[in-house]
Amino acid sequence: xxxxxxxxxxxxxxxxxxxxxxxxxxxxxxxxxxxxxxxxxxxxxxxxxxxxxxxxxxxxxxxxxxxxxxxxxxxxxxxxxxxxxxxxxxxxxxxxxxxxxxxxxxxxxxxxxxxxxxxxxxxxxxxxxxxxxxxxxxxxxxxxxxxxxxxxxxxxxxxxxxxxxxxxxxxxxxxxxxxxxxxxxxxxxxxxxxxxxxxxxxxxxxxxxxxxxxxxxxxxxxxxxxxxxxxxxxxxxxxxxxxxxxxxxxxxxxxxxxxxxxxxxxxxxxxxxxxxxxxxxxxxxxxxxxxxxxxxxxxxxxxxxxxxxxxxxxxxxxxxxx
Numbered sequence: 001x002x003x004x005x006x007x008x009x010x011x012x013x014x015x016x017x018x019x020x021x022x023x024x025x026x027x028x029x030x031x032x033x034x035x036x037x038x039x040x041x042x043x044x045x046x047x048x049x050x051x052x053x054x055x056x057x058x059x060x061x062x063x064x065x066x067x068x069x070x071x072x073x074x075x076x077x078x079x080x081x082x083x084x085x086x087x088x089x090x091x092x093x094x095x096x097x098x099x100x101x102x103x104x105x106x107x108x109x110x111x112x113x114x115x116x117x118x119x120x121x122x123x124x125x126x127x128x129x130x131x132x133x134x135x136x137x138x139x140x141x142x143x144x145x146x147x148x149x150x151x152x153x154x155x156x157x158x159x160x161x162x163x164x165x166x167x168x169x170x171x172x173x174x175x176x177x178x179x180x181x182x183x184x185x186x187x188x189x190x191x192x193x194x195x196x197x198x199x200x201x202x203x204x205x206x207x208x209x210x211x212x213x214x215x216x217x218x219x220x221x222x223x224x225x226x227x228x229x230x231x232x233x234x235x236x237x238x239x240x241x242x243x244x245x246x247x248x249x250x251x252x253x254x255x256x257x258x259x260x261x262x263x264x265x266x267x268x269x270x271x272x273x274x275x276x277x278x279x280x281x282x283x284x285x286x287x288x289x290x291x292x293x294x295x296x297x298x299x300x301x302x303x304x305x306x307x308x309x310x311x312x313x314x315x316x317x318x319x320x321x322x
Contacts, residue, residue: 077295081212085287096212103268106203121151131167140164158231160248170201206272277301284316
């Protein structure tokens with residue numbers, strides 16, 4: 001008798017078995033996601049490392065060119081002027097006549113207008129919401145309601161490039177911000193800055209423009225003010241804000257390093273302007289005005305300043321030997 005085939009009835013999973021299976025499935029998904037995230041982080045780290053290596057390679061390339069050609073100079077900044085402060089002689093220039101945004105280099109003019117106004121430096125100024133950056137959204141530790149002396153605001157604007165400090169200085173000028181901007185442009189014309197234009201006191205707007213020769217004039221004029229010389233080259237300071245002691249430092253690492261003889265300094269940065277730096281500095285036994293505009297890379301302006309220093313010192317040594 002032929003046996004009749006019968007379909008096997010599938011065994012029903014116990015409730016506990018279902019829970020275990022579900023947890024195992026969740027664990028598999030979590031593990032897969034972890035691997036994917038780990039791979040993503042690894043790729044990101046590799047990409048960041050590659051970008052760093054690329055920057056170092058470019059820096060090394062500039063330094064190799066400099067070493068191979070000591071009589072020449074290779075700089076990243078798109079506009080450069082190196083000038084003898086005493087004679088006005090141009091020692092090096094690169095695209096110097098190009099009109100460019102100048103970012104917070106603006107604050108040197110801001111300081112001169114404040115000091116020319118003979119305003120009481122110990123007057124207390126209350127930070128207002130009007131002083132907040134509505135253009136770039138930059139951060140500031142000077143909260144609305146904080147009261148600081150005009151002197152402290154001037155220090156923070158020059159040393160730490162504090163934008164709310166510069167805005168408050170303009171707002172509290174006789175006639176207000178607009179009168180202050182007019183005074184900035186009048187001052188620029190009076191010192192021969194004919195290719196320059198100012199539209200705010202902070203430099204956050206790309207409409208504040210100038211050329212390297214005009215900024216050399218600005219540096220020379222600002223250097224005549226002892227307060228600007230002192231505050232722009234101070235390495236750090238403590239300022240009381242709303243009952244809290246806040247620490248600020250100079251935006252120029254060369255000032256903080258204490259190895260350069262810098263008589264005046266100002267940095268600047270917005271995306272449209274790139275990294276900017278102006279200094280009056282003692283190099284190769286001479287007072288030198290250095291203007292670096294639109295430099296790419298976070299430390300590129302410092303690297304350019306170092307290359308200028310080496311170039312000047314090498315040239316001076318060659319002259320002495322000759």
